[in-house]
Amino acid sequence: MTSSPPDPVFEQPWHAQLFALTVSLNEQGYFSWPEWAEKFGATLKIHGVARSLNGGEDYFLAWLDALEGFLSGRGLAQTDEMRVLKEAWTEAYLSTPHGSPVSID
Amino acid sequence: MPHDSLDHDHAHSVLPSDPALRVKALETLLVQKGLIDPKTLDAIIDTYENKIGPQNGARLVAKAWSDPDFMAKLMSDATATALELGFYGRQGEHLVAVQNTEAVHNLVVCTLCSCYPWPLLGIPPSWYKSDAYRSRAVREPRKVLAEFGVQLNEDKEVRVWDSTAEIRYLVIPQRPLGTEGWSEDALASIVSRDSMIGTALVEVPQ
Incomplete structure (x- = not known):
């Protein structure tokens, strides 16, 4: 554990999107930050049981699990709705020629 | 599926990673439900990538070093x-x-997750979010500090502050000797992010 040169703010675009999604929902009042922090903290704890998290990709994977579960628990986004849209995006990437914009209907 | 890096003629678009697809699905769903606006997301990301960072905290520290009244106010009501x-x-x-x-x-x-004073320091670095730092900073702070290169005298007390979703802490580092008469800009330029978390000291560049 040493101090290193500045990290990029977000290592992956999806980390940034996930962060922004959560902040936006919070700011619109769908949940308070302490409520979110409690859920996220609990998920980090569960993810950290099997191995020590390094605070990078694994941190945002825990964040994603936490947010999906949190929104599903509050009826804001159901698991099956998320699954269907994920399949739609996957199909869109696999059927869109390389270089063309990917979108779903 | 094996991916031939020499093959530039992909038949289809490169499939994003599983979590990236899950985030896309979640975003699409929330937009469809009218819970979020993609433009708002872009603005939030732009703010944290380009506008907010430790330079803000450094300005605050430099002003506090330069102005005793400001320091006194900062210590009594940092938010205001x-x-x-x-x-x-x-x-x-x-x-x-x-x-x-x-x-x-x-x-x-932050032992719970990664609570941090965003407006002053931006998004926390990976090590701040790691299990190792989050557990060891409380248990063995002197050892952690030594690994960051911070050697403290035995008689110096170390206080560890556990940030929460309600309270965020900012360390005001000691002003180094040899900076008498420096402008606030010059002072701000030597105040690092880590010094405001407490994992570094501020030193005059050689």
Whole structure:
């Protein structure tokens, strides 16, 4: 554990999107930050049981699990709705020629 | 599916990673439900990638070093005093400043997740979010500090502050000797992010 040169703010675009999604929902009042922090903290704890998290990709994977579960628990986004849209995006990437914009209907 | 890096003629678009697809699905769903606006997301990302960062906290520290009245206000009500410089909002609403002295060194951690004073320091670095730092900073702070290259005298007290979703701490590092008469800009330029978390000291560049 040493101090290193500045990290990029977000290592992956999806980390940034996930962060922004959560902040936006919070700011619109769908949940308070302490409520979110409690859920996220609990998920980090569960993810950290099997191995020590390094605070990078694994941190945002825990964040994603936490947010999906949190929104599903509050009826804001159901698991099956998320699954269907994920399949739609996957199909869109696999059927869109390389270089063309990917979108779903 | 094997991916031939020499093959530039992909038949289809490169499939994003599984979590990236899950985030896309979640975003699509929330947009469809009218819960979020993609433009808002872009603005939030732009803010944290380009506009907010440790330079904000460094300005606050430099002003406090230069102006004893400002330092006194900062120590008694950091939230209101940071607001004077225009630093407020997201995760900075309940800010507490803790000052390093000859007798005390302060170190900030979030044992729950990664609570952090965003308006002053931006997004926390990976190590701040790691299990190792989050657990060890409380258990063995001197050892952690030594690994960051911070060697403290035995008689110096180390205080560890556990940030929460309600309270965010900012360390006001000690002003180094040899900076007498420096402008606030010059002072701000030597205040690092880590020094405001407590994992570094501020030193005059050689």
